[in-house]
Amino acid sequence: MTQRSVVHSTFVIERSYPSAPARVYFALSDPAAKRRWFADPDNPMPSRHEMDFRVGGKEVNAGCPSDGQMHFYNAVYQDIVPNQRIVYSYELLFGDIRVSVSLATIEILPEGKGTRLVLTEQGAFFDGHDTSSTREHGTGELLDALGAFLRSDA
Numbered sequence: 001m002t003q004r005s006v007v008h009s010t011f012v013i014e015r016s017y018p019s020a021p022a023r024v025y026f027a028l029s030d031p032a033a034k035r036r037w038f039a040d041p042d043n044p045m046p047s048r049h050e051m052d053f054r055v056g057g058k059e060v061n062a063g064c065p066s067d068g069q070m071h072f073y074n075a076v077y078q079d080i081v082p083n084q085r086i087v088y089s090y091e092l093l094f095g096d097i098r099v100s101v102s103l104a105t106i107e108i109l110p111e112g113k114g115t116r117l118v119l120t121e122q123g124a125f126f127d128g129h130d131t132s133s134t135r136e137h138g139t140g141e142l143l144d145a146l147g148a149f150l151r152s153d154a
Contacts, residue, residue: 007125009132015143018114019150025083025108027149029053037149038142039063055080059088069095084108092130099129119143 017024027033031051038049038061047070048062054077061073075090086106092099102123109116119139125131 002127005127007132008123009125010120010122011132011136011139012121013119013136013140013143015117015147016111016114017117017147017150020113021083021108021110021115023150024115024117024146025086027146027153028086028106028108029080029082033149033153037145039145053077053080059090078103094129097129098126100125100135102135117143117146 019027027037031049031053034051035049047064048060051057051059053059057077059073059075059077062070064070072093073090074093075088077086077088079085079087085108087104089101089103091101100123102121104119104121107118107120109118121135121139123132123135125135
């Protein structure tokens with residue numbers, strides 16, 4: 001039998017953007033806008049992206065990065081306060097293997113003429129398939145892509 005394990009971890013990532021909170025919220029909540037920045041840099045065209053942005057709504061993002069294995073991001077929105085907060089839970093699968101389940105909170109805070117975004121993620125990482133440090137790095141890259149989108153769309 002395969003040895004099973006779970007590692008629990010929490011990380012916090014902060015970014016400052018020159019855009020108003022409403023613009024940052026739009027980029028996070030509008031399906032067409034999010035599709036433009038929420039992507040794997042090695043596989044910028046996901047094979048599937050669906051987003052129902054409402055409490056209880058689901059988001060699916062699936063693609064096949066350079067490792068040749070389909071990756072699936074399946075999220076459920078748990079709490080939404082427009083222009084202020086988004087809370088969602090999600091699972092990440094590599095093929096048919098669930099590698100993690102997380103709860104993430106995005107806080108959108110006014111900062112001068114811009115926005116400070118604070119993302120807190122609490123994750124359970126299964127059987128050594130993924131790690132908190134890898135997830136934190138990838139999430140940081142996504143938030144950098146959000147910043148590039150906001151700058152280009154200004």
